[in-house]
Amino acid sequence: VGVDCAQVAAPPVEGQLRLSGGSRGRLDVYHDEQWGTVCSRGFDDSDARVACRQLGYCCGVSLGSGTDPLMGLGPVWLGYVSCVGFEQRLEYCPHVGWANSTCARSEDVAIDCLDGPSCLRRSVHVYSPGDTGLRIYVSGVTSVTPEAVQRSEAQGFFISCGTGCSKDSSAYLATSCEMAAGGPDGASTNSASLEPAGSLGLWSLTLDTSNLSLGTYFRLCLDADGNNTELSVGDAGFEVYLQVLGVDTRVVLAAPLQEVQANCSAGCNVSSTPLQVFLSIANFGCRAPLDEAQPAPVKRTHVAELSAASSTDSLWRFVVDASGLEAGARAVLCEDFDGPGPGRPGLAAGRYVYVSGTVVATSETLRRRPLQEVKLECTVGCSAVSLGFLATSCEDPTFGRSTAPANFQGVKPFFSVTLDATRLEAGFRYLLCVDLDGPDSVSARLQSGPSVGIGPFVAGVAASLTPSVLALPDQHVALTCSADCRGFSAGVSSIFLSYEPCATQTEPGTYS
Structure with a gap:
């Protein structure tokens, strides 16, 4: 055949x-x-x-x-x-x-x-050339970092400029590059010279942004030949947002009524500022539209409600419905300084807010031993491919301060991970970090991040040899240590007795 x-x-x-x-x-x-x-x-x-x-x-x-x-x-x-x-x-x-x-x-x-x-032949038309009356500025700038900053007397920027930039070049921020440097208060900065930043085509720029208007986008204005008059000032094609808030919250649950805390050093007043905030998936940024017809997971939340503010207006609390966000994704806090006004939302300062599907259920002490079990609860996004590990930073776990990851075990909503804690340093409280879709699945696109709740404390104390003490001063407590019990700064460890769980006394990554 x-x-x-x-x-x-x-x-x-x-x-x-x-x-x-x-x-x-x-x-x-x-x-x-x-x-x-x-x-x-x-x-x-x-x-x-x-x-x-x-x-x-x-x-x-x-x-x-x-x-x-x-x-x-x-x-x-x-x-x-x-x-x-x-x-x-x-x-x-x-x-x-x-x-x-x-x-x-x-x-x-x-x-x-x-x-x-x-x-190349799509929609080809023949027209006669003519002057549109528009002037186009040719910029050699290809990137500017950071794209969002807070008020500072010496705010640094890195500018990638392949052609057209030199030691003679200068730049400044303004709401429009038609405006000269050092213009009206709050609308532009003074001009400063570009300095070589080590690698070819990379330049540093330091500007005083302390008087710029909060919640405003500013254009980067470039004068390629500085004090020389041959070239004119033009818009480099990039903008920088002046931030109002700094986000303090590390993680929220993919659920309604999640509190987000943010700090404001200047310009915030509860009674006079129509400030609004929302969470947006980091990949989409603060320009993600609110699509009421889109099914979950959504790109961003609705505008959050102001829950409370401190007496000094420096600490703000917002309540947001995060139930539509995808568990396992990283979000950013977006702020809109004029609320429903014409201004565009911008990125708040600080770290990502991780949208977690898990709540850590084990906050008691672990030992520096293999086969240490950590329990957690998860109602969304968890499966047998999900991974968990302990670390002081879920975004950048380092050797000696994190465990190897292990798969979830159990049945929804109750899971556990069994970890080898022998590499961890005693005396630290660790975050329970999770990667809900694992690193090797075909559609792996979610990031690792912390679970909600206080993670376990890894103790160097193996056992207490004193079963009881009297309610008197100078009571002796004898301990045995499985790890080095000396403190990092004072040379000795300190201990205390408490009616309350010790988990309320320390934050992740701190020594007790």
């Missing part, structure tokens, strides 16, 4: 795409050993370009829904796809999860993929 191997198609693989008709038609995606479709909601030309490049074409456009007469089969696998445009595969773009949309079959998206000269 002769077999023509060239006619035997290779079996589809996870995430593979196909079109219903040549280079144009309904878009299908293969997942979980089944072909399905992609929803047209939010699917634009950026998403189509990624899909077409994955299919081997150079570019493409979205045709929306209802343009393909052939009805799709299988589930609607993807919805609310939001590609930037440079992703290698469609499944790598942000989306609401596999089969997690409410799209109808009539909303299956179709695309038109193009190749070769067709990509």
